[in-house]
Amino acid sequence: MNHILTNPKGIDAVIQKIQMYLFDNLNWGEIEVYGRVYKNQSKDKKDVPEAYIGKNEYKDVLINDTKNGSIFFIEGPKHNSKEGIRFTNTVKIVFMLNLQKIYPESVHRADMEAQMKAIELIRKKTWFSFEKMEKGIKESLDDFYTENLKGYDEHPFHVFSISGEITYNVSCLTN
Secondary structure (H helix, E strand, O other), X not given: OEOOOOOOOHHHHHHHHHHHHHHHHOOOOOEEEEEEOXXXXXXXXXXXXXXXXXXXXXXXXXXXXXXXXXXXXXXXXXXXXXXXXXXXXXXXXXXXXXXXXHOOOOOOOOHHHHHHHHHHHHHOOOOEEEEEEEEOHHHHOOOOOXXXXXXXXXXXXXEEEEEEEEEEEOOOOOO
16 A cells, blocks of 8 residues: 655655655555654654654554565655755665565565665656665664564565655745
């Protein structure tokens, strides 16, 4: 399912373009694709990534065993601008996948196939300036509590992230 916003603005508008492009072109079956997530505290005071779903409600975006995977975006803390109209921000796209569900015919761990497909699609878009790819839960979710996710770095699961810069406009004339 692709969780999109109605009439997104600023960075959310650019993230949603990438989000929709990935959802339409990955062909990985039942994946959950979210836009920008928030760092919220869980009941036990741990920082977790959650998507806002409306009416003061948030949803956990981490991989769900019933789905093929989860994809979401983490914005960096600094939004840089020289004139207050065009901004840049470092964004991390996190992929939490069940490789057996995405590549059921594969007799090996298809982590490289998943990474290459994601990189290939993202590199084609001018909205995202590719900087790096990181593998593993700790590297991909470094700002969040991950101790409860240790098994998700082992087959059939795979976690990786692609980081890059997004440029977006904040102006009533450009949004």
